[in-house]
Amino acid sequence: MNVIRFILQNHEQVVELTLEHLWLVGVSTLLAALIGIPLGIVIAHRPRLNKPVLASANIIQTIPSLALFGFLLPVPWLGDRADRLAILALTLYALLPIIRNTYTGIRGVDPAVLEAGRGMGLTESQLLFQVELPLAVSVILSGVRVAIVISVGLATIAAAIGSGGLGEFIFRGLAMVDDRVILAGAIPAAILALAADLGVGWLERRLQPR
Amino acid sequence: MGSYSTTNRANQGHMPSRVSDGNQNWALDINSGMLAKMQATDASPAIEFRDVSYCVEGTQVLSGFNLQVHSGETVVLLGRSGSGKTTSLKLVNRLLTPTTGQVSVKGVPNTQTDVIHLRRGIGYVIQDVGLFPHFTVERNIGLVPKIEGWPAERIRARVRELLQLVGLAPEIASRYPHQLSGGQRQRVGVARALAADPEILLMDEPFGALDPLTRDELQREFLLLQRRLHKTVVFVTHDLREALRLGSRIALMEAGRLVTVLTPHEFLRSSDPLASAYVKAFGDGLESAANRGAS
Numbered sequence: 119m120n121v122i123r124f125i126l127q128n129h130e131q132v133v134e135l136t137l138e139h140l141w142l143v144g145v146s147t148l149l150a151a152l153i154g155i156p157l158g159i160v161i162a163h164r165p166r167l168n169k170p171v172l173a174s175a176n177i178i179q180t181i182p183s184l185a186l187f188g189f190l191l192p193v194p195w196l197g198d199r200a201d202r203l204a205i206l207a208l209t210l211y212a213l214l215p216i217i218r219n220t221y222t223g224i225r226g227v228d229p230a231v232l233e234a235g236r237g238m239g240l241t242e243s244q245l246l247f248q249v250e251l252p253l254a255v256s257v258i259l260s261g262v263r264v265a266i267v268i269s270v271g272l273a274t275i276a277a278a279i280g281s282g283g284l285g286e287f288i289f290r291g292l293a294m295v296d297d298r299v300i301l302a303g304a305i306p307a308a309i310l311a312l313a314a315d316l317g318v319g320w321l322e323r324r325l326q327p328r
Numbered sequence: 329m330g331s332y333s334t335t336n337r338a339n340q341g342h343m344p345s346r347v348s349d350g351n352q353n354w355a356l357d358i359n360s361g362m363l364a365k366m367q368a369t370d371a372s373p374a375i376e377f378r379d380v381s382y383c384v385e386g387t388q389v390l391s392g393f394n395l396q397v398h399s400g401e402t403v404v405l406l407g408r409s410g411s412g413k414t415t416s417l418k419l420v421n422r423l424l425t426p427t428t429g430q431v432s433v434k435g436v437p438n439t440q441t442d443v444i445h446l447r448r449g450i451g452y453v454i455q456d457v458g459l460f461p462h463f464t465v466e467r468n469i470g471l472v473p474k475i476e477g478w479p480a481e482r483i484r485a486r487v488r489e490l491l492q493l494v495g496l497a498p499e500i501a502s503r504y505p506h507q508l509s510g511g512q513r514q515r516v517g518v519a520r521a522l523a524a525d526p527e528i529l530l531m532d533e534p535f536g537a538l539d540p541l542t543r544d545e546l547q548r549e550f551l552l553l554q555r556r557l558h559k560t561v562v563f564v565t566h567d568l569r570e571a572l573r574l575g576s577r578i579a580l581m582e583a584g585r586l587v588t589v590l591t592p593h594e595f596l597r598s599s600d601p602l603a604s605a606y607v608k609a610f611g612d613g614l615e616s617a618a619n620r621g622a623s
Contacts, residue, residue, distance in 0.1 A: 228456075228458070228461070230454060230456035230457065230458035231458045231459070231460060231461070232458075233423070233454060233458055234452065234454060234456075234457070234458025234459070234517075235458070235460070236423060236447070237421055237423060237447060237450075237452035237454070237530075238447060238448070238452060238471070238472055238520070238521075239444045239445070239446075239447030239448035239472065239475075240444075240471075240475070241444055244475065248460075248471075249460060252462050253461065253462055
């Protein structure tokens with residue numbers, strides 16, 4: 119109950135840090151989707167590129183997040199502002215689930231459907247936008263959902279390099295050895311993750327073909 | 329008076345040029361140049377394979393293939409799996425391109441036509457149907473007309489007409505493919521192929537996956553339909569009975585080669601070893617099936 123009192127007392131700061139957190143996660147997920155979905159489409163159509171692209175995304179995923187933030191710190195323009203840096207790192211982490219699910223979703227389209235479409239005289243872009251993407255959309259969205267949930271968690275760590283967000287409470291609480299302060303960061307972060315999960319999950323079901 | 333004569337002159341000047349424009353368009357549609365025009369007017373076959381071979385990864389799938397399909401006839405490609413039937417079919421709408429030789433459609437080498445334009449003028453029906461699962465029946469059938477820019481009302485009317493033509497109730501229009509039976513799906517597949525009223529229809533074992541009763545029904549309807557529409561049809565099957573029933577001519581294929589082309593009646597009396605083997609196999613099959621039923 120102490121936690122709730124603490125959050126209520128500091129509600130302005132909680133709201134501010136939550137918004138910062140949302141900004142980090144939102145921008146990075148958007149960027150990752152803008153890069154990852156086209157990349158996933160490309161590798162689904164060119165099997166040769168599939169291994170190198172997925173392997174690279176995999177390798178990025180294995181770099182410990184704190185280390186990645188550290189590596190990026192000396193990069194000129196990026197290192198100037200902590201939020202730029204955090205957004206780049208979060209974008210990189212969000213790529214893998216988005217690329218992989220786009221690839222899987224598009225490869226999962228029934229070959230007979232594609233052949234019929236091609237035989238009817240659909241152009242490749244008509245095939246992509248009218249057939250492949252609509253049929254793959256729920257799989258792609260579930261990749262986006264995973265990416266968001268990962269990002270909400272990772273963004274708390276980005277506070278270590280001063281990018282703001284709910285991680286600030288967590289690190290401050292750790293330094294002060296005060297559970298209330300840690301939870302004031304952790305609880306809203308968990309709620310964010312759950313809300314995003316439910317929201318995108320709902321969208322996913324709405325857009326599911328059949 | 330003055331104005332009258334100018335409009336009159338303008339008309340006179342305009343009329344012939346419009347006609348010749350029309351002619352030019354027609355020639356361009358088929359192909360550019362005189363040669364194409366002459367070939368096209370000279371009752372050329374709807375589809376012609378000339379010395380066609382097709383290799384994939386060093387394997388000869390089709391070799392020395394020559395065949396003419398005339399306008400309005402149904403040619404059945406009969407042969408076992410791997411004999412090159414489906415490959416031949418896909419060479420027509422350029423889902424595949426021949427390694428050597430040439431396939432002409434309506435007198436024009438199909439490599440000289442825009443591939444999308446070519447395909448929209450050829451209906452294509454496959455065994456797995458390949459209906460778009462996220463579209464209703466209506467959108468499935470109306471897709472090509474829609475892409476071709478038909479007005480919505482005309483598309484709706486066409487869909488209704490086609491559903492009736494293939495023997496489906498109009499209520500089906502709003503259903504999704506997974507709500508249909510196999511026979512209904514295949515009928516929708518045929519309706520979709522007919523949507524933009526193509527002159528040529530390619531059918532790749534369209535009734536192969538259906539139960540015998542439904543297949544029989546669809547074969548009968550195909551004949552009725554063909555009697556009305558007179559499409560040029562190339563039909564792939566490995567079922568001799570189907571070939572005899574539906575084909576104007578049967579092209580017998582084996583190991584990537586065309587063995588012989590015969591009418592159904594000629595086929596039954598043919599002395600060609602492969603043709604008589606087919607007749608025998610089906611005859612024997614029937615006999616043993618009948619025996620098994622009796623015992």
